[in-house]
Amino acid sequence: MQPHEEQIRQLAEPLLASEGMELVLVECLKMQTRWLVRIYMDREGGVTVDDCARISNQLGDLLDVHDVPPGPYTLEVSSPGLDRPLDRDRDFLKYRGSRVRLRLEEKIEGRRNFCAELLDYEDGGDGKVLVVRTDGKTFRIPRKAVAKANLEYEL
Numbered sequence: 001m002q003p004h005e006e007q008i009r010q011l012a013e014p015l016l017a018s019e020g021m022e023l024v025l026v027e028c029l030k031m032q033t034r035w036l037v038r039i040y041m042d043r044e045g046g047v048t049v050d051d052c053a054r055i056s057n058q059l060g061d062l063l064d065v066h067d068v069p070p071g072p073y074t075l076e077v078s079s080p081g082l083d084r085p086l087d088r089d090r091d092f093l094k095y096r097g098s099r100v101r102l103r104l105e106e107k108i109e110g111r112r113n114f115c116a117e118l119l120d121y122e123d124g125g126d127g128k129v130l131v132v133r134t135d136g137k138t139f140r141i142p143r144k145a146v147a148k149a150n151l152e153y154e155l
Helices: 005-018 049-066 089-094
Strands: 022-030 035-042 073-078 099-108 111-124 127-134 137-142 146-151
Touching: 005 022, 005 035, 005 049, 035 049, 049 073, 089 111, 089 127, 099 127, 099 137, 111 137
Parallel strands: 035 073
Antiparallel strands: 022 035, 099 111, 099 146, 111 127, 127 137
């Protein structure tokens, strides 16, 4: 997690909850001359453009007051889309049985990328473990090894 992501999450979650929405993911990236802050949010029935505009205005004010991130930034607020990012324990639990796309920090059995069915998300010896199946084979992937995880859109 980037340095300011947790601060932004702490500011955004109560705001979104008060609007009946769920914070899906916070990304805070340092660009050449400014920060890029991305907020992905969702709710039952989906998120509208008006929702994004309203939250962007309110959250922008909060970020300014708290000077997070420090200096100039661009704020992007959107729905997670069909290839929703999976970031928290509850995401992996909620989407068990779904197809996921994983990019790992290091190779496991010669692979860094997986497109697989998420069978389970469980406690392992050294932390959480994703149990996935692809190509007829089951893999146990430590959560800490996952650099990026998304739902795989199925037609």
